[in-house]
Amino acid sequence: MRDGEDEISNFKEVYESIFPVLIKVVYHIVGSMEVAEDICQETFIRFYNKNIRFPSLDESRYWLIRVAKNLAFNYYRRREREYRAVKRLRNEKPLADDGGLDFIFREETEKIVKKALESLPEKLKSVLVLKEYGGLSYRDIAKVLHISENNVKIRVFRARTALQQKIDKETVHVF
Amino acid sequence: MCFDDQVLSAFYDEELEEIWKRKVAEHLESCPVCSAKVASFHRTGVLLSSVDVPEKPFQQNAVWERIRHSVSTEQELGFWSKRVSIVRTIGAIAAVSILVFGISLFVHRKSNDSSLTPGISLSSGEVIQTGEIGSFIKLVSDSDDSSVLFIQLPDKTDFKFLGEPQFLREADYVRGR
Structure with missing residues (x-):
């Protein structure tokens, strides 16, 4: 059972320490700020729901960057496939x-x-x-x-x- | 002697140990080739920084509010209302269905095996099960032409078990022998 406000407060601490890095990394992979925000949001929700106990703040940062990076590349690959498919259809x-x-x-x-x-x-x-x-x-x-x-x-x-x-x-x- | 390109790249990133950092720095003062390489790394860095993240005021707070809202909504909904993966759910249902179907098929087959086994009735009133067809053939071979034979179909008409009548399958099997 989570301890309500304390849990959110710790969560926010992690969020504030890593968000500026995460948003930059994801943005430069996907090339869109809206998508980068969505991916960061998804990453932090996964982080919260998984409720993993990390030995240090650094370890939790590594986890967050890894997950965000993977989500970003997944998005990028999907977008590339869609782009190629549309291009083939339009013969552009x-x-x-x-x-x-x-x-x-x-x-x-x-x-x-x-x-x-x-x-x-x-x-x-x-x-x-x-x-x-x-x-x-x-x-x-x-x-x-x-x-x-x-x-x-x-x-x-x-x-x-x-x-x-x-x-x-x-x-x-x-x- | 010049340094390896990877060492120069690590030098540019300030990732070398102090002793190596000093050696490379000294070397660069007298080597235009290595200096040019480090300069090209610097140029790449400048170019990359020209593509910076667009400024968006209050972005960090806005994203935090969305996360906070999503997290608290899930907390309020509790366990049974948590989001679950549709693919996983369908997969689990399919696996359970296959298991249940498999078990019921097995049980059904066991319970029907005996009733589906056809028999061959002789005029004497004796019934020979097809499983004992060897003794039937022997009886026919030993008897004269005037013997009358009745083939008795199974009591139950559930022939479609496993997709084809078991009776026909058994007859084919005997013919194949």
């Missing part, structure tokens, strides 16, 4: 070709980076998002993904290199 050109009239460099840069990030394999994308947007250390990423720190180091490097190569193919203006 790929998204990449439809941005030719955008003369605002900042927006153009953002678009190119987003596209490059989206095109990374899931394994590389997750470490890079957790590192660059979540601000997590190699140790924390290793805990979230259940891999070794050395593996994190390798994946971060590969993700950066792959991303850089994809971006270099386009003309990018950095402000």
Whole structure:
């Protein structure tokens, strides 16, 4: 039996400590703020309902980031499948070709980076998002993904290199 | 000697131990190649930060209120009103149904086996069960042509058990021998 207000108060403490990181990570995977909010909400409700006793606040944060990351990638994969299906039906050109009239460099840069990030394999994308947007250390990423720190180091490097190569193919203006 | 690219990436992330951090920093001062690599990591970081999360005022509180509302509603509804997975529920019902059907089929079959076994009645009034067809064939072989034979159908007409009349199945079985 839960102890009412105390339970909610502890829950809120965890929420406030991790929400800012979680929303960034999820947003950069799904690319939509509304969806990112829904996924964060779902993650915290699961966390509350499961009522798992974690040995430390850090452990609960790792659990939350892991679940949110998985939900986000599930959403992303589903959306990609739907997008491809619709594209096949309409026989449209790929998204990449439809941005030719955008003369605002900042927006153009953002678009190119987003596209490059989206095109990374899931394994590389997750470490890079957790590192660059979540601000997590190699140790924390290793805990979230259940891999070794050395593996994190390798994946971060590969993700950066792959991303850089994809971006270099386009003309990018950095402000 | 230049450092491995992964080490330079970890250096950029400030993930190296102090002693290695110092060595790499010293090396970078004199190596344009490694410096360029670290600079490219920095450039990637700058580009990534150009795609930041859109500002949304009071977002954290708004999401918290939604979570709080959802959590308290579930608490008020109690155990029987909790959300359950439709797929899991249907799966469980299907599994139980299959189990019950299997058991009833087994029991039914057991109870009907004897009554469905057809017999062959001889003019003498003797009845030979088809399970003892060997002795029937022997009797026919030993008797003369004037013997009259009656084939007695099962008392019950529940022939459709397991999809085909058991009687026919048994007859086929005998013919196959």
